[in-house]
Amino acid sequence: NAGVMQNPRHLVRRRGQEARLRCSPMKGHSHVYWYRQLPEEGLKFMVYLQKENIIDESGMPKERFSAEFPKEGPSILRIQQVVRGDSAAYFCASSPHTGGGTDTQYFGPGTRLTVL
Amino acid sequence: SQKIEQNSEALNIQEGKTATLTCNYTNYSPAYLQWYRQDPGRGPVFLLLIRENEKEKRKERLKVTFDTTLKQSLFHITASQPADSATYLCALRSGYNKLIFGAGTRLAVHP
Numbered sequence: 145n146a147g148v149m150q151n152p153r154h155l156v157r158r159r160g161q162e163a164r165l166r167c168s169p170m171k172g173h174s175h176v177y178w179y180r181q182l183p184e185e186g187l188k189f190m191v192y193l194q195k196e197n198i199i200d201e202s203g204m205p206k207e208r209f210s211a212e213f214p215k216e217g218p219s220i221l222r223i224q225q226v227v228r229g230d231s232a233a234y235f236c237a238s239s240p241h242t243g244g245g246t247d248t249q250y251f252g253p254g255t256r257l258t259v260l
Numbered sequence: 261s262q263k264i265e266q267n268s269e270a271l272n273i274q275e276g277k278t279a280t281l282t283c284n285y286t287n288y289s290p291a292y293l294q295w296y297r298q299d300p301g302r303g304p305v306f307l308l309l310i311r312e313n314e315k316e317k318r319k320e321r322l323k324v325t326f327d328t329t330l331k332q333s334l335f336h337i338t339a340s341q342p343a344d345s346a347t348y349l350c351a352l353r354s355g356y357n358k359l360i361f362g363a364g365t366r367l368a369v370h371p
Contacts, residue, residue: 148303175357177357177358177359179359179361185363186349186361186362186363186364187304187349187359187361188361189354189358189359189360192356192357192358199356199357200355200356200357200358202355202358203358235303235304239357247357248294248306248309249306249357249359250306251296251303251304251305251306252303253302253303254302254303256301
């Protein structure tokens with residue numbers, strides 16, 4: 145049973161370009177979360193999605209960032225017009241829908257974004 | 261505002277000893293608390309979850325306690341090994357299902 149998959153693992157962009165990060169959840173998981181980790185800092189929640197729905201985007205910057213989880217295919221985190229401050233590790237996590245309120249989140253290996 | 265604090269200083273211990281890591285939180289009443297391990301350049305790996313009505317949880321050499329009065333969780337690794345060297349993250353659930361993470365404590369186990 146493959147774990148959470150993210151690609152690319154490393155992404156280099158120049159200022160002003162767009163970055164697209166992909167996440168395929170674990171088989172059977174219908175909930176996806178994105179977190180950002182800046183160097184020497186803890187993980188910060190960005191957004192929580194279910195298929196075709198954004199449930200909580202309270203951690204997403206208001207400008208330039210967007211996320212989706214379509215009916216088919218991976219979840220995408222999109223950053224438009226990247227700036228140097230966007231350089232970080234972006235982690236995706238997924239969880240099953242158990243309804244018990246204690247869904248454990250399983251993390252992918254992360255995408256390390258470097259903005260030149 | 262909600263705050264989670266973990267000891268930012270690295271914890272250095274000798275192989276075979278018990279490592280104890282602390283997680284304190286304020287302005288929050290979580291239904292459960294989780295501990296993760298993170299190695300350099302990798303994603304967090306889930307270790308243990310403890311609910312608010314549980315005092316203690318064990319898994320092999322790991323033990324977690326949860327004191328909702330003190331607003332504190334302790335994470336213990338007994339008979340520590342160099343392979344246990346990593347950063348350990350404490351996380352609380354907030355809102356629908358998002359996790360609020362502490363900054364983590366780096367553990368180094370020396371042979």
